Amino acid sequence: MTGTTKIKKNKISKAVKSTKEYKPDKLNKSKKSSESKKSSECDRSVIGIIGAGKIGEAIISGLLSQKVKTRTQIIATARSTGRADYIHKNFKIRCATDNTELVSRCGIIILAVKPQIISSVLTEIAPHIKEGQLIISVAAGVTTFFIESYLSSKNPVIRAMPNLCCQVNAGMTVLSKGAHAEDSDADTALKLFEPVSKVIVLEEKYLDSVTGLSGSGPAYIYIAIEALAEGGVKVGLPREVATLLAAQTAFGAAQMVLKTHSHPALLKDMVTTPAGVTIDGIMELEEGKFRVTLIKAVVKGTERSKELVKI
Numbered sequence: 142m143t144g145t146t147k148i149k150k151n152k153i154s155k156a157v158k159s160t161k162e163y164k165p166d167k168l169n170k171s172k173k174s175s176e177s178k179k180s181s182e183c184d185r186s187v188i189g190i191i192g193a194g195k196i197g198e199a200i201i202s203g204l205l206s207q208k209v210k211t212r213t214q215i216i217a218t219a220r221s222t223g224r225a226d227y228i229h230k231n232f233k234i235r236c237a238t239d240n241t242e243l244v245s246r247c248g249i250i251i252l253a254v255k256p257q258i259i260s261s262v263l264t265e266i267a268p269h270i271k272e273g274q275l276i277i278s279v280a281a282g283v284t285t286f287f288i289e290s291y292l293s294s295k296n297p298v299i300r301a302m303p304n305l306c307c308q309v310n311a312g313m314t315v316l317s318k319g320a321h322a323e324d325s326d327a328d329t330a331l332k333l334f335e336p337v338s339k340v341i342v343l344e345e346k347y348l349d350s351v352t353g354l355s356g357s358g359p360a361y362i363y364i365a366i367e368a369l370a371e372g373g374v375k376v377g378l379p380r381e382v383a384t385l386l387a388a389q390t391a392f393g394a395a396q397m398v399l400k401t402h403s404h405p406a407l408l409k410d411m412v413t414t415p416a417g418v419t420i421d422g423i424m425e426l427e428e429g430k431f432r433v434t435l436i437k438a439v440v441k442g443t444e445r446s447k448e449l450v451k452i
């Protein structure tokens with residue numbers, strides 16, 4: 142971690158909170174009145190998700206299961222009526238295909254469409270965006286500057302990179318603030334993602350790397366789990382047993398890293414008895430370039446994120 146990196150969600154909360162507390166209530170009256178004007182114009186308790194696809198669904202599911210929002214406080218859209226109906230039926234929330242209607246009803250707008258169509262969605266909704274509405278984009282490779290360039294008012298924009306594991310409240314989310322976002326806006330975003338993921342706030346220059354690591358990372362881990370399970374099948378284990386063993390091993394190994402704060406190499410050494418079983422397995426991994434392949438996967442993902450949307 143670098144000096145610019147703010148670590149751990151409780152530390153971040155404290156940092157954001159302390160900034161909030163620092164604002165003197167009685168001073169700065171003009172700012173206060175403009176803030177109350179903003180909040181009267183849009184109700185930030187209502188959140189709209191444009192693009193209720195895989196990650197949109199994961200966010201909806203997490204927000205409802207963790208009781209961060211009620212069903213009437215979440216609205217979503219999809220491109221097709223089929224998808225909108227599916228979301229409506231499964232989550233009992235309002236889900237349609239009209240983005241401008243969504244924008245008119247929400248104080249917080251989450252953009253969860255593919256990066257390739259973000260431009261057309263922004264063109265569609267920009268004339269309807271009101272001052273004070275908070276825009277959170279989860280689209281890979283889309284900068285806050287890109288989004289701000291479509292808006293006529295100085296709306297707060299937050300770029301977020303969650304991952305699919307938000308669906309089971311075990312996600313990883315990194316946030317960064319746009320030019321007009323205050324600490325209080327980051328705090329608002331943090332409160333949305335915190336119940337479903339660990340959250341840290343970083344400078345935006347890190348967000349493509351984050352995308353290549355924790356954004357795409359679940360896919361890499363699924364491949365590892367699948368491959369370990371295949372190994373189990375190869376040596377005679379029933380498939381369900383092999384998959385359980387592989388997944389719980391990945392879960393436990395991750396928990397060890399997070400809870401002991403030990404370097405992964407030290408934990409690996411603890412499993413690797415001299416002349417034992419594990420070292421033979423590790424030799425196979427090294428021969429197969431397992432380590433360098435994972436490094437290259439993160440590098441490629443990062444590069445791809447950088448080239449997705451060019452301004």
Ligand SMILES: NC(=O)c1ccc[n+]([C@@H]2O[C@H](COP(=O)([O-])OP(=O)(O)OC[C@H]3O[C@@H](n4cnc5c(N)ncnc54)[C@H](OP(=O)(O)O)[C@@H]3O)[C@@H](O)[C@H]2O)c1
Nearest residue numbers: 192193194195196219220221224253254255256280281305
């Ligand atoms: N998947 C992940 O793990 C993950 C993680 C972090 C960030 N992200 C980011 O999240 C975004 C969505 O990814 P995804 O994997 O969830 O993709 P996805 O499953 O294809 O979801 C995109 C959704 O957008 C909807 N949509 C398309 N055009 C629309 C429009 N004009 N108005 C409203 N909705 C529209 C689609 O509706 P239809 O279903 O009707 O076509 C679809 O439901 C991407 O920018 C990606 O970079 C994804």
